[in-house]
Amino acid sequence: MESLNAEDPVSVGPFRLIGRLGVGGMGRVFLARSAGGRTVAVKVVHAELAAQDEFRRRFAREVAALERVGGTGTAPVLGSDTAADSPWVAIGYVAGPSLRTVVGDEFGPLPPATVRALASGLARALDHIHAAGFVHRDLKPGNVLLTVDGPRIIDFGIARAVDSVAEGGDLTTTGAVVGSPGFMSPEQVRGDQVSPASDIFCLGSVLAYAATGRAPFGTADSGVHATMFRIAHDEPDLTDLPPELSGLIRACLAKDPAARPTATEIVETLPVADPWLPADVLARLGRHAARLLEAEGSARTADTPPPPTGATGTTGTAGTAGTAGTAGAPGTAGAPGTAGTAAPAPAAAPRRRGRTALLAALTALAVAAAAGVAYTYWPGRGDDGGGGTAGGRKNGGTTATRPAPGIVPAAFLGAWEGVLKGSADVPYETSRIEITQGPAGSRSAVYTHVTGERLCIGRATLISATDGELVLGEAEITASVPAQRCTPAARQTLTLRSTDVVEWGSGVAKSTFRRVKAGTDVVPAAYVGTWKQAPDTVLQPQPDRWSYRVTVIQGPVGAPLVRFEQSYPRMDDQGNLLADDIDCASTALVGSAGSLLVIGPETRDPDTWDPDCAENGSSNLRIVKYRGKERLQIYGMTADGEPGEFVRD
Numbered sequence: 136m137e138s139l140n141a142e143d144p145v146s147v148g149p150f151r152l153i154g155r156l157g158v159g160g161m162g163r164v165f166l167a168r169s170a171g172g173r174t175v176a177v178k179v180v181h182a183e184l185a186a187q188d189e190f191r192r193r194f195a196r197e198v199a200a201l202e203r204v205g206g207t208g209t210a211p212v213l214g215s216d217t218a219a220d221s222p223w224v225a226i227g228y229v230a231g232p233s234l235r236t237v238v239g240d241e242f243g244p245l246p247p248a249t250v251r252a253l254a255s256g257l258a259r260a261l262d263h264i265h266a267a268g269f270v271h272r273d274l275k276p277g278n279v280l281l282t283v284d285g286p287r288i289i290d291f292g293i294a295r296a297v298d299s300v301a302e303g304g305d306l307t308t309t310g311a312v313v314g315s316p317g318f319m320s321p322e323q324v325r326g327d328q329v330s331p332a333s334d335i336f337c338l339g340s341v342l343a344y345a346a347t348g349r350a351p352f353g354t355a356d357s358g359v360h361a362t363m364f365r366i367a368h369d370e371p372d373l374t375d376l377p378p379e380l381s382g383l384i385r386a387c388l389a390k391d392p393a394a395r396p397t398a399t400e401i402v403e404t405l406p407v408a409d410p411w412l413p414a415d416v417l418a419r420l421g422r423h424a425a426r427l428l429e430a431e432g433s434a435r436t437a438d439t440p441p442p443p444t445g446a447t448g449t450t451g452t453a454g455t456a457g458t459a460g461t462a463g464a465p466g467t468a469g470a471p472g473t474a475g476t477a478a479p480a481p482a483a484a485p486r487r488r489g490r491t492a493l494l495a496a497l498t499a500l501a502v503a504a505a506a507g508v509a510y511t512y513w514p515g516r517g518d519d520g521g522g523g524t525a526g527g528r529k530n531g532g533t534t535a536t537r538p539a540p541g542i543v544p545a546a547f548l549g550a551w552e553g554v555l556k557g558s559a560d561v562p563y564e565t566s567r568i569e570i571t572q573g574p575a576g577s578r579s580a581v582y583t584h585v586t587g588e589r590l591c592i593g594r595a596t597l598i599s600a601t602d603g604e605l606v607l608g609e610a611e612i613t614a615s616v617p618a619q620r621c622t623p624a625a626r627q628t629l630t631l632r633s634t635d636v637v638e639w640g641s642g643v644a645k646s647t648f649r650r651v652k653a654g655t656d657v658v659p660a661a662y663v664g665t666w667k668q669a670p671d672t673v674l675q676p677q678p679d680r681w682s683y684r685v686t687v688i689q690g691p692v693g694a695p696l697v698r699f700e701q702s703y704p705r706m707d708d709q710g711n712l713l714a715d716d717i718d719c720a721s722t723a724l725v726g727s728a729g730s731l732l733v734i735g736p737e738t739r740d741p742d743t744w745d746p747d748c749a750e751n752g753s754s755n756l757r758i759v760k761y762r763g764k765e766r767l768q769i770y771g772m773t774a775d776g777e778p779g780e781f782v783r784d
Contacts, residue, residue: 364722
């Protein structure tokens with residue numbers, strides 16, 4: 136947990152803020168306490184999302200739905216205000232480590248009986264969530280907390296609201312993408328509409344991880360993009376999976392959503408075990424609780440947090456302003472008795488033994504659960520002494536300080552692409568920049584640079600922005616194909632020429648960039664599918680032994696959306712055909728999806744790669760029509776030449 140800073144509020148509704156847990160694509164998350172002394176996590180939505188009326192309406196519906204979920208297998212919602220200047224929701228803590236921490240850092244794979252109990256508990260929670268009209272969309276080991284009473288699912292609800300806005304074209308922030316590589320469903324990878332069956336696939340991946348200690352389709356360490364492709368097309372790696380778990384997990388991991396069991400069916404077939412955790416895990420929880428009690432003397436009490444620099448209490452309509460440094464007396468949120476105002480905190484809450492140390496430990500657990508590229512701690516619903524829809528309406532002074540606004544003008548938000556060398560029809564070097572909202576100093580621009588020999592993806596720092604110019608500075612590389620071949624981009628400047636055109640410059644290099652589609656489904660539908668190349672019966676004897684296919688799937692820029700599969704006879708030095716065949720398979724990341732589909736160098740599939748296979752550099756793909764039928768043409772980006780031509784398989 137970090138201390139509150141000058142830009143943070145000291146209270147949100149009836150909740151006093153204690154510290155900052157993190158910042159994600161949706162908003163800021165704070166550690167707080169209710170008037171009754173309950174520890175909560177309060178999430179305040181980012182200003183750029185709060186400014187969108189459609190997001191507010193959907194967010195309000197999602198919060199209302201969260202309140203229908205109940206407490207089964209989730210954490211309780213203790214208050215919310217979707218009409219505030221900065222909409223917020225408060226959720227109770229779950230006291231327990233994440234499944235990722237237990238399996239990945241402390242104990243390793245769990246025994247089959249525990250995994251079956253885990254499946255039962257998670258299925259019960261999902262059944263409850265689905266019955267309330269939710270799809271979780273980001274079920275992963277970090278979002279499953281283990282407690283003595285069973286597993287709890289956290290971090291669901293708001294992602295659906297953001298997704299809905301993105302589908303309507305009103306939101307193009309990177310934070311709108313929902314899912315974690317390694318624990319996504321095929322539907323998510325392809326950008327298809329998801330259903331409760333998507334959560335069941337993710338459940339299968341989580342259970343496989345719990346039983347083997349490995350994600351069944353790989354993790355970011357094995358290549359994010361290759362992992363996403365395996366999820367969509369390959370069978371899971373269930374090596375070392377205990378036989379008694381195989382049937383359940385394989386059923387959950389069926390590629391066809393209709394073939395997966397429902398959460399209800401899983402609940403009906405699995406018993407509830409008690410105790411459900413192994414003895415050594417339970418002992419660990421007990422030892423940890425004891426250490427929390429011993430740490431009480433040296434820990435800072437949560438009842439008297441020091442004031443964050445520059446922050447003051449919320450000024451009430453009665454004219455009385457509290458200060459953050461006054462124990463038990465945060466500022467008044469509104470005049471006493473006024474509808475929608477928060478009840479003031481008690482003058483001095485009694486100190487409880489173990490409370491402070493427990494808060495510190497739970498903060499660490501929540502930070503671990505909140506870690507991720509774009510997703511933060513966001514569990515479910517329930518009730519509390521300070522619960523219900525807690526005070527502070529839009530004009531009632533919900534927070535003491537407004538969130539720090541982003542500085543990017545709306546005209547720059549979105550994705551832009553241009554050609555740095557060559558032409559729009561014959562590109563040799565391309566660049567794409569996707570800009571999201573953020574304050575100065577944030578890495579709010581993701582760029583993708585493709586040359587004939589490499590593809591580079593990085594995040595650039597936002598230096599300054601005016602109505603007509605955006606300046607990007609220091610960058611970090613997030614992906615390089617081939618590996619370690621990329622260097623961070625230099626200072627980049629975008630000058631607005633119209634709503635759809637910017638002039639891009641970096642040093643002496645200049646180009647015109649045009650606005651293109653952003654999001655998780657940027658590939659034009661005409662490309663999607665499998666294409667084959669007909670063998671040349673003159674130059675390729677035994678044509679049945681020659682096969683060349685290209686598969687294009689839907690997804691975002693930067694993902695491995697193109698796969699090549701080729702098979703042909705091996706030849707001796709004199710060109711004579713031998714008995715065995717050469718099999719080659721590779722994937723390529725999409726770097727641009729404007730007028731052409733630009734892909735980076737092919738990355739070999741280690742399971743299907745003969746030493747005689749040849750890797751290709753970057754290419755651009757286009758659809759042409761010949762005699763009324765579509766053909767896929769693939770041009771290399773290193774020199775002029777004839778394209779490879781494919782027809783639909």
